[in-house]
Amino acid sequence: MFLKFKNEVYSVLSIAMEKSGFKTADLVLSESPHADIASSVAFRLAPEYRQSPKNICEKIYRNITIQPDSYIDRVEMAGPYINFFASRAYLNETLLRVLLEREDFGNLDNKGKVILEHTSANPDGPLHIGHIRNSVIGDTLARILKRAGFDVETQYYINDMGRQIAVVVWGLANFKFDTTKKTDHAIAEVYINANKTLVDEKEHSPEVDGIMKQYETGNSETIKKFKDAIDTAMQGIKESLGRMNISHDKFIWESMFVRSGEVSRMIGRVKETGRAGMKDGALMVDLKNQGIQKPLVIQRSDGTSLYTTRDLAYHEWKASQCDRMIDILGADHKLISSQLKAVLRILGLKEPEIVIFEFVSLPEGSMSTRRGVFISADELLDQVEKAAYDEVNKKRPETSENFKKKVAAFVGIGAVRYDIIRVSPEKATTFDWKEALDFEKQGAPFIQYSHARACSILKNAKDEGFVFDKFDPSLLVEEQEVILIKKLASFDNVIDNSARELKPNLMAIYARELADAFNQFYRYVPVLSVEPEYRAARLALVDCSRIVLANALDTLGITAPESM
RNA sequence: GGGCUCGUGGCUUAGCCUGGAUAUAGCGCCGGGCUUCUAACCCGGAUGUCGAGGGUUCGAAUCCCUCCGGGCCCGCCA
Numbered sequence A: 001m002f003l004k005f006k007n008e009v010y011s012v013l014s015i016a017m018e019k020s021g022f023k024t025a026d027l028v029l030s031e032s033p034h035a036d037i038a039s040s041v042a043f044r045l046a047p048e049y050r051q052s053p054k055n056i057c058e059k060i061y062r063n064i065t066i067q068p069d070s071y072i073d074r075v076e077m078a079g080p081y082i083n084f085f086a087s088r089a090y091l092n093e094t095l096l097r098v099l100l101e102r103e104d105f106g107n108l109d110n111k112g113k114v115i116l117e118h119t120s121a122n123p124d125g126p127l128h129i130g131h132i133r134n135s136v137i138g139d140t141l142a143r144i145l146k147r148a149g150f151d152v153e154t155q156y157y158i159n160d161m162g163r164q165i166a167v168v169v170w171g172l173a174n175f176k177f178d179t180t181k182k183t184d185h186a187i188a189e190v191y192i193n194a195n196k197t198l199v200d201e202k203e204h205s206p207e208v209d210g211i212m213k214q215y216e217t218g219n220s221e222t223i224k225k226f227k228d229a230i231d232t233a234m235q236g237i238k239e240s241l242g243r244m245n246i247s248h249d250k251f252i253w254e255s256m257f258v259r260s261g262e263v264s265r266m267i268g269r270v271k272e273t274g275r276a277g278m279k280d281g282a283l284m285v286d287l288k289n290q291g292i293q294k295p296l297v298i299q300r301s302d303g304t305s306l307y308t309t310r311d312l313a314y315h316e317w318k319a320s321q322c323d324r325m326i327d328i329l330g331a332d333h334k335l336i337s338s339q340l341k342a343v344l345r346i347l348g349l350k351e352p353e354i355v356i357f358e359f360v361s362l363p364e365g366s367m368s369t370r371r372g373v374f375i376s377a378d379e380l381l382d383q384v385e386k387a388a389y390d391e392v393n394k395k396r397p398e399t400s401e402n403f404k405k406k407v408a409a410f411v412g413i414g415a416v417r418y419d420i421i422r423v424s425p426e427k428a429t430t431f432d433w434k435e436a437l438d439f440e441k442q443g444a445p446f447i448q449y450s451h452a453r454a455c456s457i458l459k460n461a462k463d464e465g466f467v468f469d470k471f472d473p474s475l476l477v478e479e480q481e482v483i484l485i486k487k488l489a490s491f492d493n494v495i496d497n498s499a500r501e502l503k504p505n506l507m508a509i510y511a512r513e514l515a516d517a518f519n520q521f522y523r524y525v526p527v528l529s530v531e532p533e534y535r536a537a538r539l540a541l542v543d544c545s546r547i548v549l550a551n552a553l554d555t556l557g558i559t560a561p562e563s564m
Numbered sequence B: 001g002g003g004c005u006c007g008u009g010g011c012u013u014a015g016c017c018u019g020g021a022u023a024u025a026g027c028g029c030c031g032g033g034c035u036u037c038u039a040a041c042c043c044g045g046a047u048g049u050c051g052a053g054g055g056u057u058c059g060a061a062u063c064c065c066u067c068c069g070g071g072c073c074c075g076c077c078a
Helices: A002-020 A041-049 A053-062 A088-104 A131-147 A163-174 A183-200 A202-217 A220-243 A255-259 A262-272 A307-319 A331-346 A377-395 A401-421 A444-464 A479-489 A491-501 A505-524 A532-555
Strands: A029-032 A035-039 A072-078 A081-086 A113-117 A151-158 A250-253 A276-279 A282-285 A296-299 A324-330 A353-357
Touching: A002 A029, A002 A035, A002 A053, A002 A072, A002 A081, A002 A491, A041 A053, A041 A081, A053 A072, A053 A081, A072 A088, A088 A479, A088 A532, A113 A131, A131 A151, A131 A324, A131 A353, A131 A377, A131 A401, A131 A491, A131 A532, A163 A183, A163 A202, A163 A220, A183 A202, A183 A220, A202 A220, A220 A377, A250 A255, A255 A262, A255 A307, A262 A282, A262 A296, A262 A307, A296 A307, A296 A331, A307 A324, A307 A331, A324 A331, A331 A353, A377 A401, A401 A444, A401 A505, A444 A505, A444 A532, A479 A491, A479 A505, A479 A532, A491 A505, A491 A532, A505 A532
Parallel strands: A113 A151, A113 A324, A151 A250, A324 A353
Antiparallel strands: A029 A035, A035 A081, A072 A081, A276 A282, A282 A296
8 A cells, every 4th residue: 555655656746846847767755754755856956956955845846736535645845855644545545455455465466486595404404593594584585575476486405416415324324313313403413423533534534425426426326325314304404494384395406407417518508608717627717807806616627516516507497487586595605606696697697686694603603513513493493482381371371281382382483583584684693592582572472462462352342243344444543543554554565675675674673563553552542442433443443453463474474373 | 815794872673775854673771551452561761972084965874985893705615
């Protein structure tokens, strides 16, 4: 709805500008504490037209005309600013649209297929708290883009050709696999032990090299060993992702591109560009004219491919089946991803859009699966759920054990997802147990609680036999009601902005603000105890709030509970 | 050493790309509110040289330069 309002402001202002004889590409519209939408376009025009901003503003203002039934109620001039205010029609239509469109309210109609790759952690152990920043950003963006209208496919790229998996395979042949542990944790244990031994006893290193070579040349027995090891790890990884409401549409194995011959074809194409040269027997691409000083090695002197080469083939393959590619990558991939894009550009291929997130570190330093220094996602979720359980137990002691467990699970997962998504990806963070287990701050439980409150009112209304299939939205004139309706209306704007800029944290902020607006309404405006016509209108507003809160939570991958 | 990035009240953080009207919110702190639809809530208060300095501009948290501090990267690893 907000987008419709904004469009109308845009066209009304454009016409007024034209009538007054001004031209500019940018109308400088923004949300403002002084208006629903404000324009500071007069400042932009001042130097070009050699008039004071205020003067220009007056001329434009005089030419503004608003149609009856417009979403714009009135326009005011405040010095050099032009302030637009939303009308009753806008508020009323918002409510009707929410009730009509329900879970689709706020969705946009963008077109196109998007392949979004996220998580893609090496299958050598469980996901840790750094990996899940990737997963949560990726999954939330996928949900946002779907609401924005795109046809989104999520992919997990499995790096099965790296040395680390060969180490796991070697380790499985030499160490005990603990079948009592969750499978990905058991793989990590083997991997950590194997690494330790390989450092202490260098003589085993050639054995790992041999395993890698066998895998690359396609030895069927070795392939089976790799597949078993990876499947074992992935089983646990998928379980952890599933626990956080995250799933992938496809799992793509890196080796696929070697075996299909696409990697060697890719090397051939790179050679043909004339940008590549042999140095010490290795094939290198010069990227200086792409702004990257470091040349990129495409093929080793022994003729084998590297990670980036295979990634090039993967991206070419992806590009052939979608309109946009989006990769979620950790900050350690900054250089490598810009090299990847540069080569794709040279080859005239489509480039991915890359969302980089900064590292999550522990107070004692960075994490490492290889060294066994990490906090797993499972451990975090277990601890958070335990803390959430204590909280429910304290707040709702009368409820059943089953209820408490259920609430603890969705509150815990919600808290973890919200905590990750609320801070923008480019911020490096240090993990802190105390903070992770703190439910007092305004996070996911706050938003979930608002939703539960809305459900509770609706349930009470139903029990009393109160209906609101007919209501007059114009009765909703309290300040808290108007603020709340405007907040509901702006859901589409948040989808649009977060999808356009690939910023999932905007949705987190919105959900919190919406919950905030609802809680204020809840506190100051009685619903059930008022005259029937007001009760009906307010019940409709509560239902709308419930719907949009649920939509926002769904976009964040967080459960919207009826009770907690 | 070079490249990229972050630096906003005690702590966490929005805004920065696309410069504009008193810099966003939470935690914590101080004070108030449950005979009223779930108090995992609401209201009020204190707290800021937007890392430092310079520049561009009518106007800078936002753009440019220098410096300081943290992170990441700089392998024929992934």
